[in-house]
Amino acid sequence: MARIEIDGQSYDVQDGDNLLSSCLSLGLDLPYFCWHPAMGSAGACRQCAIIQYKDAEDQRGRLVMACMTPVKEAMRISIDAEQARQFRSDNIELLMTNHPHDCPVCEEGGECHLQDMTVMTGHTFRRYRGRKRTHNNQNLGPFINHEMNRCIACYRCVRFYDEYAGGKDLQVLGMHNNVYFGRFEDGALENEFSGNLVEVCPTGVFTDKTFSARYTRKWDLQTAPSICIHCSLGCNTAPGERYGELRRIINRYHGEINGYFLCDRGRFGYGFVNSQKRIVMPGIKGQTETTAEIAENHFRNLLKYAKSVIGIGSPRASLEANFALRSLVGEANFFLGLEDAEHTLLNAIVEILFNGGIRSPSLRETEQADAVLIMGEDVTHSAPRLALSLRQAVRNASFDMAHKMHIPLWQDAAIRQLGPIRSPLFIASICSTRLDDVATGTYQGSPDDIARFGFAIAHCLDESAAEPVDLSEDEKSLARSIAKALKQAQRPLIVSGTSCLSVAVIQAAYNVAKALPAQDKQLTFTLPECNSLGLAIMNGRPLQQAFDSINDGLADTVVILENDLYRRASHQSVDGFLEKAAHVVVIDNLENQTVGRAELVLPAATFAESEGTLVNNEGRAQRYFPVYPAADPIRGSWQWLTRLENSQWRHHHALTAACASAFPYLAAIVHAAPQTDNIIKGSKIPRQPHRYSGRTAMHANIKVSEPGQPQDMETPFAFSMEGAMAHVQPALLPVIWAPGWNSNQAINKFQQETGGHLRDGDAGARLIKPSGSHLPWFGHIPPAFEPEPGLWRIMSLPHIFGSEELSLQSTPLAERLPDLCVLLNPQDAESLGVDPGDPIEICDPARNFLLKFPVNIEKTLPRGLLGITAGRPEFQPLKFLDQVTLNKANPEQQPNSEAPL
């Protein structure tokens, strides 16, 4: 710590930090543009000028940029000195010369950092009367609007997009007074984190195109703390609603998980909530009109008269909904709804996480790793936000170097000048990944080969670990060099996951982690869905056994919770199962094939209209809250399941508590968020900002008298502007706002220190406590994969926009779907005589035709494998690891357009 004097007051601040960051941490207002807590200082905008005095006697001082000046003991500075104020005011006046007067039609208006800073410096009158430079805007794809005239050239966009996120297609073009931040030509931004530009840009150059379609000012949106449901990482989000529609999603700061950034799937994948495919009314087969009451009665009767009822849970439903179903049907009749391979895999992961004795890190912790091995994942596609963290982890070597050279870590440009010094990152995967550009070494192989390679690394680290036989010399030497790099690391990290659908890969990853000598080692797994881990902890039976129990006549009625079984098992087996079951009840929010087969359909609320607890891949339980009330008769799944008759649980918190006491591993979920509904002297937290407008008028077209606000009996939040905002812990704030700080940058006011943890702690409760014990070595090493002539194995490769069930139903994402094609190794393609784009017939080994798709060549895909996009309905007949045969298909029959008349 250092003691410094700011405008005559003494403060203790962090030694070595820069003055801007220190001043903001102290809660002082100092305007800035180019500095960003996650990206450090650039010194480009000259906005954070202050006066620094030589010593106690110095009256004059000199202007310095706070963001570029390190804190020193006994330093004397002034923010308020007239010269500093004048400089800042003049500076913003210059930055603003070209800025259009379009705030009323600008979507940044009301949450604009440039507006806030302009008001803060007191520049309220434009003296410049000259022409403004203008630019042509580009079409940057379905996610982002481009309005370059508003640019103040702070360079934050390219520093984030290129330097932080690794995107190469957005750059700064031009020079001096005519710089342009854009692409070489129109086209969708390629990087998977492009949506963060919306929040990184201090003004309205980059805005959310999906929000534009149905735009609302920040202050008119109703918001509640939420959790992203599009992958297993559990990033925190702040969805905004108006008129019963989900309008947008922005980042909600979490000091341990997502920090300031989300991936594009998390930000733009929300459209399914408003989709035409939403189930808005209950349905009973054969009846045209159904009300909630009739549906509920029907449900009640089905349960009452059933011979035996089984329940199928879901990894995309909350713990509470799954637990309510489990309680309704009984433990013995509860099935997790996962097909065997995934079920086994998740069980293996639960065992390793809870009893393996190796810490599963938060995303912030993964960024600290000084050596990383990824086994079997293309994390950009399977757990996107993690890829952004790992991209920062490889910078640790240059941070260490900077530290040795006494360069402060926030001196971003200086550190980047050190050159491409990277911490080791090794990636073993099925084919090339989006992180290969920063990898030290890569290995491509089938899942079995990846596992074998992992076992080999573990054996190099510790000879008591099992050793695979018959590895090639190349594989051995790469394994040795990876082992050497991992051995030298102090904070090594092993990343694996479910993408390979291989227990051997998981076990090999554990062996490597176990074999590492470092104390501070970490092991993390990426999982398929938002509550995969929570569901697996619940210990139900696999899906196939549910099929068996109906097919064997042990049960006749099935309740399916938020689970499209056609995505999990073969068409044939699901068809057979649903036909055999006398009564099928489905609770879900979107129409799908399973819903189509149900006798009774109950409309379920989405994450945006309901509450629940999810467990992320790290083992952190987090609660999401309804942003707005579900439109009647839609209800939360847990409500359909608990409001039958004489249910034990009237309220959500009672259900959470019961779930916690039923499973020792879930005991801590009650601490995931405050339980009581009146947390501040009987007042609730308002979901609507104090400037929320139009409440009395929004329903006037239906009825002139203002209806009462809907009551929320389940959460600490109110669907209202009224309530208590003071003393709310920041992790529970629906909207981040502070006086004078209307943009998301107001988060400074709610952190323990800028870029650090939230005051009063980040949200959620970690369920995994280090056990201290270890599991024994895993020794089941699969044989090497040998391509069989004429046969290919299906590899389902995750894709950020193509694989996740719910975001697939969101319109803007549809434009970014990968091409519908299958991937082949070039030699395989040659042997089949197909060129890129040629159609190919995919048949089962008995030569029954399955599908026909064009081929794309992937150099890094091993021979004997056929890559498809995981989770795309078009590929449904193909399951991971299936064997298929391939034939060059005849080109499409051209319609005979030149037929003679």
Place this chain on the structure above:
Amino acid sequence: MKEPIEKPDFEGLSLAEIREIKAGMSHYEDKTAASIEALKIIQKHRRWVSDECLVAVAELLEMSSAQLEGVATFYNLIYRQPVGKTVIHYCNSVTCWMLGAEDISERLCRYLNVELGEISADGEYTVLPIVCLGACDHAPVVLVGDKLKLDVTENAVNEIFGR
């Protein structure tokens, strides 16, 4: 899905250009370091850098087109639009501007019957502004091709075109 396989060899560049650029690349550890040189090589052969050439050079240097465009548009002497055989750069920085740079530019344009950036009808000349040429003591100055004209007066046309 993954990117399609690579395009044919650097479409749009001549073999001579590719050879020269590759020779330039060999001087650096990082291929992208040769980007300015590569653009100058293209200009030596074609006077300016077309979109097509830029994309091809970017591919050759293994950088994105946007990154190379960032380099190309940063430098005054890299032309992204067609120019005449000789480019006349008049300095419009402070000293030259005070001593009549705008007047000189107008005279030259009027004489050649062009707007700034246009090519004269005979294909010979283009007039463009440039930042300080480092000869403020002889302001105003004009760079004609690679020759610096000092102390240019209102007789700029005579002094530059010799008539």
